[in-house]
Amino acid sequence: MVVATTIALYASPPSSVCSTPHQINACDLDLSSRSSSASPSTSSSPQKPIVGGLSSLFSGASVKSSASIGVEEFSSLRHDRSEDLKDLSLSSSFCYSPAKFVGSSYHRRDHQSPISVLHGPVSCSCSPPMRVSRDRNLDGSFHGSLRVGASGLFNGFVRKAVGSCVDYELGSSSSDSDLVDELTFTMEDGFGADARQPYARDLLRRAQLRHKIFKDESVIKAFYEAEKAHRGQMRASGDPYLQHCVETAMLLANIGANSTVVVAGLLHDTMDDSFMSYDYILRNFGAGVADLVEGVSKLSQLSKLARENNTACKTVEADRLHTMFLAMADARAVLIKLADRLHNMKTLYALSPVKQQRFAKETLEIFAPLANRLGISTWKVQLENLCFKHLYPQQHNEMSTMLEDSFDEAMITSAIEKLEQALKKEGISYHVLCGRHKSLYSIYCKMLKKKLTVDEIHDIHGLRLIVNNEGDCYKALRVVHGLWSEVPGKLKDYITHPKFNGYQSLHTVVMDNGTVPLEVQIRTQEMHLQAEFGFAAHWRYKEGDCKYSSFVLQMVEWARWVVTWHCETMSKDRSSISSSDSIKPPCKFPSHSGDCPASYKPNSSQDGPVYVIVIENDKMSVQEFPESSTVSDLLSRAGPGSSRWSIPAKEELRPRLNQRPVSDLKWKLKMGDVVELTPPIPDESLSEYREEIQRMYDRGLAFSRPGAVVGWGS
Numbered sequence: 001m002v003v004a005t006t007i008a009l010y011a012s013p014p015s016s017v018c019s020t021p022h023q024i025n026a027c028d029l030d031l032s033s034r035s036s037s038a039s040p041s042t043s044s045s046p047q048k049p050i051v052g053g054l055s056s057l058f059s060g061a062s063v064k065s066s067a068s069i070g071v072e073e074f075s076s077l078r079h080d081r082s083e084d085l086k087d088l089s090l091s092s093s094f095c096y097s098p099a100k101f102v103g104s105s106y107h108r109r110d111h112q113s114p115i116s117v118l119h120g121p122v123s124c125s126c127s128p129p130m131r132v133s134r135d136r137n138l139d140g141s142f143h144g145s146l147r148v149g150a151s152g153l154f155n156g157f158v159r160k161a162v163g164s165c166v167d168y169e170l171g172s173s174s175s176d177s178d179l180v181d182e183l184t185f186t187m188e189d190g191f192g193a194d195a196r197q198p199y200a201r202d203l204l205r206r207a208q209l210r211h212k213i214f215k216d217e218s219v220i221k222a223f224y225e226a227e228k229a230h231r232g233q234m235r236a237s238g239d240p241y242l243q244h245c246v247e248t249a250m251l252l253a254n255i256g257a258n259s260t261v262v263v264a265g266l267l268h269d270t271m272d273d274s275f276m277s278y279d280y281i282l283r284n285f286g287a288g289v290a291d292l293v294e295g296v297s298k299l300s301q302l303s304k305l306a307r308e309n310n311t312a313c314k315t316v317e318a319d320r321l322h323t324m325f326l327a328m329a330d331a332r333a334v335l336i337k338l339a340d341r342l343h344n345m346k347t348l349y350a351l352s353p354v355k356q357q358r359f360a361k362e363t364l365e366i367f368a369p370l371a372n373r374l375g376i377s378t379w380k381v382q383l384e385n386l387c388f389k390h391l392y393p394q395q396h397n398e399m400s401t402m403l404e405d406s407f408d409e410a411m412i413t414s415a416i417e418k419l420e421q422a423l424k425k426e427g428i429s430y431h432v433l434c435g436r437h438k439s440l441y442s443i444y445c446k447m448l449k450k451k452l453t454v455d456e457i458h459d460i461h462g463l464r465l466i467v468n469n470e471g472d473c474y475k476a477l478r479v480v481h482g483l484w485s486e487v488p489g490k491l492k493d494y495i496t497h498p499k500f501n502g503y504q505s506l507h508t509v510v511m512d513n514g515t516v517p518l519e520v521q522i523r524t525q526e527m528h529l530q531a532e533f534g535f536a537a538h539w540r541y542k543e544g545d546c547k548y549s550s551f552v553l554q555m556v557e558w559a560r561w562v563v564t565w566h567c568e569t570m571s572k573d574r575s576s577i578s579s580s581d582s583i584k585p586p587c588k589f590p591s592h593s594g595d596c597p598a599s600y601k602p603n604s605s606q607d608g609p610v611y612v613i614v615i616e617n618d619k620m621s622v623q624e625f626p627e628s629s630t631v632s633d634l635l636s637r638a639g640p641g642s643s644r645w646s647i648p649a650k651e652e653l654r655p656r657l658n659q660r661p662v663s664d665l666k667w668k669l670k671m672g673d674v675v676e677l678t679p680p681i682p683d684e685s686l687s688e689y690r691e692e693i694q695r696m697y698d699r700g701l702a703f704s705r706p707g708a709v710v711g712w713g714s
């Protein structure tokens, strides 16, 4: 079966499963059986603190939810409904494109969403969509341990290896030289090569079966480099480390990323966790890949810092962190980091409960919103549902139990078919007809936010229709109301009465089979662009946009667009992207017209604030500075009293900027800079200095020491 992989960054709903008629296709093939739809909540959303029992919300819910869902269960489309179904991201999307309408006035569609990222019929000869077996680990029952071989000789190496990725706190702070001491082999001597190569070959072969990009020369080369770099390293789950690299790269491939990104995905941990250097990657794979791997490494470090400092709990700082991540790194590096995190979240069961909580918290507050901003709904949904499970297991269980019968993919599929036929009969052409069921976490948030019971949520099942013009919106609405009975009071005409943010669409809720509510949204392509990309962008709608500066908004749109562009245009199978009837990003990459909402160019203008990580007394904060601020500005904010500072002569006493002693106070701060105000001084003999610096900070007084020409303050 040819699978049209589509993740609609702009155009379509989350975890969109796109198909030509009669095909239901899965995006993340290894995930498709548990794909889910997006949900709300970000660090800043009102529903963020999700706590408390659901019993009151559920009152009356179970009766209706079980009684009302009399249609074929979605599990029949996917897989057997078994215990671990509860742990999956219970949501998915479907999309039909009217290929049947080929000819005359109908647009031929091989893909669902004209501006979807992936469109690409990625030849996934892996398990058929909707019937993909699930990872054994999702039920959380498997508790792996650090398996490092009988001798345990490589403990240190392994610890170091996994440290930066999953924060096992097993000595990941050791330096590279410590690491060398613990190694009893060199990377080149082919330790265990004979034993491991068959395994690696098998892993590669399986990856190639799942996605053809793994047959690319550069990808194969990267695979073997990753194998060499991570040889002997195991994950806490007990899996070889290489598997994590492959799964990360596979997630990227599944959203249509090109070979540069997939290669960087395979190598994403090599700089942190092996001896592979930037230069080595540069020589072997070029600057594009090397920069990406370096970008991911920086994001990993910042994420670790944030995790250790519980930044996710501080809403304002978490928000700054989102922005910083997008602004400081190539958006594709964020994409790789997200894929890395998604796979780590899927294998979180292997960590201690405390670590699980910490990762889940950070993921929910930092990474899921990032996925949302980048428009990768399918990842956002999976991340959120996994976090939900770990952070609120009781509520997750209750919701899963209650809703597992409610998610009815078959109903959505048949509703699409029905509507498609009826539109055809009426001669109404359309661009996209897609459906999704709402994710578990999104339903949960909506129930809490609006104080609703589950049977009061009318958009658990939803369809979206994108037509050519306004007139067709109303014609299509009549068709919808002719097919199904309308729920009184639920019709909203945001075309005649747009929302304040410019959002336009027709919304109606109808009853399928008289029992299951189905929300139908109808809009034109222009309206849809606005809803996904413009001021009414869905992520802003979900986050509540009032607090964002235009700088942040533009930057997010830029990042989103870059990611989309890269995924779309690099997807080799997608020749139809340029077809004239596609909904396209507003301007041609890489230039924007002046009034384009995505006209922000990272690093090309200095008109926005910079966010800097400041570490002081082992505490981290994410601070905002006006454009063109300098180290001196930062120091004057940090220290009481004087705003003029000079630099201590002794390097080890200076503040550090990105791990280097500050040498120029006029140095301009950049997005993502890390400034340590009280650098760690390992030498015990320097403790006196340290105390004095501390006093200086405390009192804002000048620091001096006999013989040393150092002075803080004027």
Ligand SMILES: Nc1nc2c(ncn2[C@@H]2O[C@H](COP(=O)(O)OP(=O)(O)OP(=O)(O)O)[C@@H](O)[C@H]2O)c(=O)[nH]1
Pocket (backbone or CB within 6 Å): 458, 459, 492, 499, 501, 503, 507, 530, 531, 532, 536, 537, 538, 539, 541
């Ligand atoms: N992109 C975007 N989507 C929106 C916006 N407003 C509403 N929507 C979509 O429209 C759906 C329903 O919105 P409304 O019909 O206004 O419903 P509501 O009154 O907010 O609440 P419910 O009927 O309970 O969903 C939402 O679930 C979104 O999918 C917006 O500003 N931007």
Ligand SMILES: Nc1ncnc2c1ncn2[C@@H]1O[C@H](COP(=O)(O)OP(=O)(O)OP(=O)(O)O)[C@@H](O)[C@H]1O
Pocket (backbone or CB within 6 Å): 012, 013, 014, 037, 038, 039, 040, 377, 434, 435, 436, 438, 439, 442, 446, 459, 461, 462, 463, 464, 519, 520, 521, 538
């Ligand atoms: N009726 C629909 N048909 C298809 N896709 C939809 C529909 N409604 C929302 N979506 C898409 O589904 C994704 C997930 O949205 P989600 O269900 O979390 O929130 P929402 O329904 O848009 O908003 P809210 O939770 O406030 O009602 C978004 O990409 C959204 O655009």
